[in-house]
Amino acid sequence: MRKTSLIALVLFGALLLYASSGLPGHGDPDGPSHREQSRVGSPGAAAHYIRQAKGDAASPNIVTVVLADYRGFDTLGETIVVFTAGLVCSLILRRNP
Amino acid sequence: MGIEFIAGHNLYWIISLLLLVGLYGMLAKRNLVKKLIGMNIFQTAIILFYIAGASKWNATVPVIDPALGSVDPADYINPLPHTLMLTAIVVSVATTGVGFALLISIYRRYRTLDEDTLLKRMR
Amino acid sequence: MIEANLPLLVPLTFLISALVIPLIGLRVPGAAYPLALAAVLATIPIAGFGLYRVMDGGPVSYTLGGWEAPIGIEFVLDPLASFLTLLVTVVSCLVLIHARHVASVEHPDKQVPYYSLVLLLLAGFCGIMATGDLFNLYVFLEISSLAGYGLVAIGDKRSPVSAYRYLILGSVGTGFYLLGTGFIYVMSGSLNMADVARILPQILDQPAVLAGLILMVTGIGLKTALFPLHFWLPDAYSSASSVSSALLAPLGTKVGAYVLIRILFFVFDPAAVEQRVPITSVIAWLSAGGVLYGSLMALAQQEFKRMLAYSSVAQIGYIGLGLGMANPLGFTGAVLHILNHALMKAALFLVAGNLRVQLGHSNIAAMDHRLSRQMPWSMAALVVGALSMIGLPPTAGFFSKWYLVLGGIQGSYWVFVGVILLGGLLNAIYFFRVVERVYLPFRRGPSNQAAPNGGQEVVENREARFSMLAPTLVLAGALLALGLASSFLVNRVIHHMIPAGL
C-alpha cells in the first residue's frame, strides 16, 4: 500500500503540474469562464447571471439567486445530500431509530 | 517562465500541494481520524481551486451594488463557482458526518481507530 | 403532465418518496417497505414510457426551472439514459420484492432509514442517468455514494470498516471528478454537457482539459472499481447485508460505467482524445488485466459473496474492454454486458441472500450436495446465472461476449479477444466449483460423516419463501429470455445509443 500510494501521489502531482501550465492566470478577467459568450457562441452562464440576476429575482445577491433559482436543482440535491447523511448516521448509530 | 506566469499560477501550485497533502493523508495515514482530516484538506483544496478560478482582477463581490450603476460582468466576480462550492462544502460536511458515524461504529466494535490494529482484530 | 416532465419524473419520484418515508415512518414504521415498493413499482412504467418515447421521437430535453441549457440545469433523456434507467428500476424492483423478508431478518428495527436510503440510492442513480450537467451529476453522484456508504455499513461485524474504506476511496473518486469538472469549467466556461461537447474540439490541446478528462475518468474509475482502482469493492460487497449487496453490486458499478460512457464518448470525442492521450487504450489494457485478476482472485475465494464480488471486478473489466476498444461493436458489447451483468449479478446475489437467510452462511466450503435438494429452485437459478456468467449460449452472457469478441476482431485487438475468452474459461472454473459442490457428493475430506442414517439421508426442504424465490427465478428466466432477444435489443435499442464519434 505504501509504495502504490507513493506512486499514485507522484502521478497525481505530475498531472497537476502539467495541468496548471495551461490554466488561465489566476484572476485573469479574460478567462473562458468569465466570458459573455463561449467559443461556439453559446451564452456564458456567469455573465448572464451577473447581468440578469437582479431583474430575474429581485435580489442583489447573485450567489443566492444562482443557488436557489438558476441552479436550484443543485441545491435540492445538496439538501438531499445533507438529509442522506443524517439518515445514514441514524441508520448506523441509532439503536432503535 | 515570466514573473507574470508565476504570479498568476503560484496559487495553483499551493492548491496542488494541498491536494497532494490531503491525498497523502487519505491514502497513507494509518489512523482513521487522520484519513478523515486528510479528506477535509483534500476537499478544501478543491474548493479553493474553484474559488481561485472564479476570481477576477479589479472586480467586486457578486452582490449587485446600486452605486455602481450599470451592470457590467467585468465588475463582478464570477458567481457560479461560488454557488457550486457552497454545495461542495455542504457535501463535504455531510461526508464527514457519515465518516464520523462510521468511526464511532468501528470504535464500538473494535475499540481502536488504528488501521493496523484494526486489521489484526478483524481476523 | 407526465410527458412534459418525463426526464425528471423517475428521480423525482424516488426523491419524494424517500423524503416521505421518514415522516410517515415516525408514526407507522411498518409503512416504510410498502411505500418504497410502491415508489419503485410506480417508476417502472414511467421509465418504460420514457424509453418508448425516446426510441420513438429522439432524445427528450428538460430545463429545470425553465432556464435554458447553459444558464440552468438540463435533464436529457437519450436512448442510453432511458434504457439504463429502466434497467435500474426493474432490477431494484425485483431486489426489493426479495428484500421484504431478508431485510426483516437481517436488520429488523431499521426499516425506515434503510428503505429511505435505498430510494435515495436509486434517486442518485437515476439522477446521474438523466442529468445533462456536469456539476449536477456530481451532486447525484454524492447522493448515491453517501447512500451507498450507509447501505454497506449495515451488514456483518466488519461492515463499518469496509464502509469506511469505501467512504475514503469514494471521496477520493468524487473529489477527482469534481476537480476534473473544475478544470473543464475553467477552460470551457460551461458545465452543460452538450455545450461542453461543442466547445471541447477547439480547446482539446490544452493540458488542463486533458488533465481534467484524466481526473474525471480516474475518479469515476474508482467508483466503478475499474481494475487497479477496485480494492474497495470486494470488502464492501461481501460484508454488506444481502439486500445492500444485491442492490449495489448489479447497479452501483454499472452507473459508474454509464458515467464513463457519458464522459468519454458523449462529452469528449474518443478519436480526437486518443491522438493526444491514449486513454481508451489504457482503459482497455487495464480492464484486460482486471478480467484476469478478478477471475483469478475469485478462484481463490472461499466465501460465495466474496467470490461474486471479485467476479464483479472481472465483469467490469469486460465492460471496460468493450469501451476501450472504441468501436461500435465493442460499444454494443459493453452496453449489452452492462445489462446482462446487472441481471446476472442480481440473480446470483439474490441466491446468496437466499443462502444467507436459509442457512445462515454462504461459505462455499460448508456447502454440500444436500443443498441441491434442500433448495432446488435457488440452486437452479444459481446454475443459470453461472452459465450466463461463463457465457454459454443461449444465455444472455454469451451474446455480450460475442459482441465484445466481434469488436475485438474488428479492431484487431487479438490480445483482448484472448483475454475475453480466457476470462470465460476462468469463470467456468470458479462457478463450476460451486455448482459441483452443491450438486455432487464429495466423499473425501472431514465431512465424511454425512448421511448419518445409513446412506439414505432425509433431506428437509429449506427452500426460500416465495417472495424471495420469485424474483430470483424471474431474473434467471430473464437471462435465458434476454439471450434470445439480444438481437432485438441490439438492433432496436442499443443501435441508437452508439455515439456519433464512433
Add this chain to the structure above:
Amino acid sequence: MYFGLETTLGLFLLAAALIALRLRNLLAAAVTLSVFSFISALIYLVMGAVDVAFTEAVVGAGITGVLFIVVLFHTSRRSVD
C-alpha cells in the same frame, strides 16, 4: 484581490494542513483543522467569495470542529502516526 496576501495565507494554509496531519494528539489535530478551515475562509474572503467564506467559517470552524471533538471524546485521542 491582494496577491501577496493570498500567497501568504496559502502558505499558512499549507502549514496548518501539514501540522494537522502530523500531530499525534488527535484533539490538537482537530483544533488545527479548525484553524485550517478558518484560514481557508479568510482566503475565500480575500478572493471575494463572501458567501463561501461565511459558510466555511460556520461549518468548518464551527460544526465540523464540534463534531470532531465530540467524536474524539467518544473514541481514542491518540494516533500512532
Add this chain to the structure above:
Amino acid sequence: MNDLSTYPSAVPLLAILVSAASVPLIGISARRPNLREFWTLLAAGAKFALVLSLLPSALANRVAETRLFEISRGIDLTLRADAFGVYFALIASGLWILTSIYSIGYVRGLKEKHQTRYFASFALCLSATLGVAFAANLLTFVIFFEVLTISTYPLVIHKQTPEAIAAGRKYLAFTLTAGVVLVAAMAAMAQLTGTLEFQPGGLRALQELSPVEVKILFGMFLAGVGVKAAIMPLHAWLPAAMAAPTPVSALLHAVAVVKSGVFGVVRVVGFLFGPETLSRFGLNEVMLWLAGSTILLASCLAFAEDNLKRRLAYSTVGHLSYVVLGAGLLSPSGLIGGVLHIANHATMKIVLFFCAGAIYVNAHKEKISELDGIGRAMPWTMGAFALASLGLAGVPPVNGFVSKWYLGLGALEGGSVAVVAILLISGLLNAGYFLPIVYRAFFKQSENFNSIGEASAWMVVPLILAACFSASMGLMPDLFFHFFTLAERIAAQILEASNP
C-alpha cells in the same frame, strides 16, 4: 440435381422441441417411473416420426426451413433440414428410441439413483443434437453445440463417484475450451467474410483471404469441433467419460456427442470452407494426416485396454477419424464413405455398448479378461457383439464394409495409396482387438457364468434390433431410410457446388 429449393416449415423446430417439451413432463412425473418412461418413449417416437416426415423432401432436394428470429446482426436462428441434417437427425432420433428402451432396462436393472435427472438430460441432449443437425448457420450450430455440452454433463457424472466426477471435469474442460475456440473462430469468420451461413461447397468469400488467415481459421475450427470428434491430441476426455452409465456411453459414442463432432467436421469442411478452398491451401492434407495417425494410434491403444468400455472408446476414437478421413479425401466416393460411416459406425458401436451394458448388468463384469465363456450364458448378446465386431473390422456382410469400401475407392480416386494402406492396417487391427473378445466369450471355458442367463428383454430386444439393422444395412445400404442416396446427395452437393 443440385438446385436446392427451400420451403418454410415448422417441422424441424417441432422435431427439436418435442424432446425438450418432454423434459418438464419427465420432471413432473418423477415419482411415477412408468409414466416418466412413457413420456420418454413418446417423445422419442414422435421425434423420429417428425424427422422421418422430412425425409421425402430431403430426397427430392427440397429443404424444409424454420426461420425463427434474429439473434445477432444479420444472423437468424435458422433451422434447415437439408440432406445432411436429415441424415444425421434420422440416425440420432432413430437410435434414441433404441437407447431409451435399453435405458429403461439398464437403469432399472441396476436400480440407479437420479433416474429422473437421467432421462431429462437424455431428452435435452437429443434436442440439442437435432439442433446441431438442422442448424443452418454457424451461430445456430454453436448454440446447440454448447447446449449439447452442458446437457451431456449430468449424464457423464451420473454415477457421482469420484471417478465420474473427475471424468466430468475433464469432459467440461475439453469441451468448454473447444467451445471458446469455436466462438473465437466464428467471430473471426463473421468479421472476415461477413456471413456465417452454411453453404454447400463452402463460402466463396474465404478464397479472397490471405493463406495465413485461412489456415489459422481452419485450425481454430478444426480444434473447436475436433474435441467432440476426438481427433487425436484432443481425445483424452472420451476414454475418461467411460465412467458414465453404459447407455450414456452408447449415446455419447454412437449418436450424440462424438457424432455431432464429426458432423461438425463435415459441415465445416463441406459447407463452410469447401473442397476448393481446402485443396488450394493444402488443408485437406493436414486432415488426412491427423485422421490417419489417429486411426492407427487409437487402434494400437485399444489393444492395450483390458476394460471393455475403454477399449470400445479407443475404437470409437479411431472410427471417428474414418469420417474425418473421408471428408479430407474430397472425392465423391470418399465423402460418401465418410458420411455413410457416421450411420454405420453409430449402429455398430451402439450394439457393442449395449452388449457391454448387458454384460455389466447381468454379470457385473467390465474387464475383458473376465469374460471367458460368457457367450454361452448370453448367446444373443454375444452373437450381436460378434456381428458388430466383424462389421467394425470391415468384414463384408455388415455395413462397416460398405463405408470402408467407399473410403478405399475415394482414396484410390485421389491416388493416395497411403490412405488405402491405413484403411487395410486399421481393419486388421480392429479385427485384432475385437475378435479375441468373441473368441474368449464363446470358446474359452469358465464356471463364472453358470448362474446367469440372458439380460431382460428391455435390453436384448433393442440390441438385436440394432444388430439386425446394421447387418441389413450392409446388404442393402439404401434399404430403410435411403441412407446411401442421402450420402450421395450430400457428396454431390458439396462437390458440385464447388466445381460448377
Add this chain to the structure above:
Amino acid sequence: MTTSSRNPILITASRLLAPFIQLFALYVIFHGHYGPGGGFQGGAMLAASVLLLRLSVGAERSELKFRKSWGTPVGALGALIFAGTGLLTLLLGGRFLEYHYLPLPDLSRAELHSAGILLIEVGVGLAVMAVLVGIYDDIMEGPGGD
C-alpha cells in the same frame, strides 16, 4: 463520559446566548437575498445554538427545544418543503422549480422568484438544522457496544 458540565454560569450563559444566536440565524436565512447568508448558513447556526444548549445543559433537559427522534423527520420535512415548492410549480403547469408559477397573487414575476427563493431557503435551513443536530445526537448515543 458526558459532555454536559453542570456549571451554573455556563448554563445561564448558554441559555442567554442561544436565543440571540437563533435570532441571528433567522436573520441570516432571510437576509440571504441581500448579503451573504442563506438557508444553509442559517441552518448551521441554528444547529450550533441547539448544540450549545446540548453541550452545556445536557441532552436530557435541552431536548425540550428539539427532540432527539426528530432529526430525520424534520430534515425530511425541510427537504420536502424544497421539493414540494418545485412540485407545486410543476403541478401548476410550469417546470420543476419554475417559481413564477407559484400561486401567490399580486406579485410580479421577479417577486415570485424572490418568494420562491425564500421558501426554499426556509426548507434548506430547517433540513440542515435538523440533520446537523441529528448527527450530533446520533454520535452522542453513547459508547455502548453492539
